[in-house]
Amino acid sequence: MMLFGLEWAYPLMFLLLPLALLPWFNNNLDKTVAWTALVPHDPLSRTISLTLKILSSVVIIALLLAVASPAIPERTVERFGEGAEIVLLLDRSRSMDDAFAVTTQAANYSVAGDNSKRRVARTYLTEFVKKRPDDRFGFVFFSTNSINLLPLTYSKEAILNTIEANSLGKGLSDTNLADALMNSALMFEDQPYRGSRIVLLVSDGGQLMTDEAMELITQRYKEMNLSIYWIYLKARQGMTLEPSENDNILYTDLPERKVHEFFKSIGIPYRAFEAGSLEEFADAMDEIDEQQYQTLIVEELVPHEPKADWFLWLALLAMLPLAGSHLYSYWGVRKAHE
Numbered sequence: 001m002m003l004f005g006l007e008w009a010y011p012l013m014f015l016l017l018p019l020a021l022l023p024w025f026n027n028n029l030d031k032t033v034a035w036t037a038l039v040p041h042d043p044l045s046r047t048i049s050l051t052l053k054i055l056s057s058v059v060i061i062a063l064l065l066a067v068a069s070p071a072i073p074e075r076t077v078e079r080f081g082e083g084a085e086i087v088l089l090l091d092r093s094r095s096m097d098d099a100f101a102v103t104t105q106a107a108n109y110s111v112a113g114d115n116s117k118r119r120v121a122r123t124y125l126t127e128f129v130k131k132r133p134d135d136r137f138g139f140v141f142f143s144t145n146s147i148n149l150l151p152l153t154y155s156k157e158a159i160l161n162t163i164e165a166n167s168l169g170k171g172l173s174d175t176n177l178a179d180a181l182m183n184s185a186l187m188f189e190d191q192p193y194r195g196s197r198i199v200l201l202v203s204d205g206g207q208l209m210t211d212e213a214m215e216l217i218t219q220r221y222k223e224m225n226l227s228i229y230w231i232y233l234k235a236r237q238g239m240t241l242e243p244s245e246n247d248n249i250l251y252t253d254l255p256e257r258k259v260h261e262f263f264k265s266i267g268i269p270y271r272a273f274e275a276g277s278l279e280e281f282a283d284a285m286d287e288i289d290e291q292q293y294q295t296l297i298v299e300e301l302v303p304h305e306p307k308a309d310w311f312l313w314l315a316l317l318a319m320l321p322l323a324g325s326h327l328y329s330y331w332g333v334r335k336a337h338e
Contacts, residue, residue: 002073005204006206006307009069012230016064023056048084052325055318062315065308072305081134084196084292085152088125088159090166091203092118092143093175098204100278117233120281122167123200128285134296136194138187141166142180153186177207177259185220195296197226198201200288204233206255209262218266227269231284232256234276241272 001011008014096118129137137159139150148161184199199221209217221228232241241260263270273284 005072006070007073009071011068011071013064019064020057020060022060023053037239037275039143048325052322055322059315059322062311062318066311066315067308069306069309072302072307074304075302076299077302078297078299081296082293083132083134083136083296084198084294085138085188085194085296086135086198086200086292087138087140087152087187087198088163088182089184089201089203090118090121090125090139090141091175091201091205092166093203093205094143095204096121096233116181117204119167120278121231122163124281124285125163126160126201129156129291130215131289136299138184139163139166140180140184140187142176142183144174145176146180146183148183148187152191156302167211169225175203175205175207177203178209181217182213182220185217185224185226186222188226193225194299195222196291196292196294199226200226201228201230202233203230206257206259208255208258215260221266221268225268228263228266228271229288230260230263230270230272231281232260232272232274233281234274241274 001008002010062070097116099115100120130133133156136152136154137150138148138160139162140146149166150158153159181199188197211243220226223247241257243257260272263272273280273287275281275284
């Protein structure tokens with residue numbers, strides 16, 4: 001039951017509130033005197049008596065309301081923070097199980113443990129999330145298909161557990177980046193615009209996309225004011241996303257470069273970080289962390305708050321002068337009998 005902005009667990013206690021009138025029905029202490037002129041006019045005593053009755057009623061009411069178990073219900077409040085709304089888009093293809101930051105070509109195809117690209121990504125994404133208290137995160141992973149594992153949420157525990165769970169198991173062979181990009185954008189559909197919106201792609205490869213898919217992605221990302229950050233985990237140490245004078249001819253038509261060129265042509269904020277070592281990965285995450293601190297309207301879930309203590313304190317404060325008056329009366333009676 002909601003009343004006065006509070007939720008009451010036991011509203012039937014309100015039926016006992018008339019008990020607060022009991023202090024006003026005391027025994028008749030009036031005395032019959034032969035001559036009323038003998039009774040002095042004492043407004044102070046009348047005031048004290050009235051005050052003590054009121055305080056007694058307050059004690060009864062406060063205790064009954066405390067027993068009714070009032071509380072402020074769970075609610076969502078808005079406040080201003082600094083950060084962004086970020087969808088973590090993580091590659092779960094089989095190549096992400098390979099070792100990261102290797103020095104020889106043969107090591108690219110070795111079975112990796114804690115040094116796999118996916119587990120390294122887990123470590124740095126976990127630290128990134130922990131450093132950003134006001135951000136709202138979503139999580140999408142992709143291989144043959146993309147799956148929205150976690151919608152946008154302020155719950156750090158939820159996103160950290162999702163990142164941890166994503167590092168388990170083995171990846172699949174295919175990479176469906178176009179579907180993953182669209183699913184990431186859908187995270188923001190029908191969402192009020194609160195501030196900076198980012199899709200953070202962590203992947204070691206690309207995919208050739210159809211003209212129709214690229215057109216749809218371009219339209220959707222512009223409409224929703226999205227930015228793209230790509231942490232590209234290098235599969236080959238000498239390969240770069242940008243062409244260079246000493247380019248290997250084998251790198252010319254790689255899907256990664258075509259995806260990079262596509263992102264640059266969309267007409268939205270885009271930045272690529274090429275990580276070929278743990279240091280470069282860490283630097284990329286730090287730079288993103290430093291850049292994305294814009295004013296953000298944050299929705300914060302405030303949990304259920306019991307408020308019975310309010311009324312217990314009120315009852316205690318009201319009882320103090322009542323107890324004082326009884327002690328004073330006891331002292332007066334003892335003095336009169338001495």
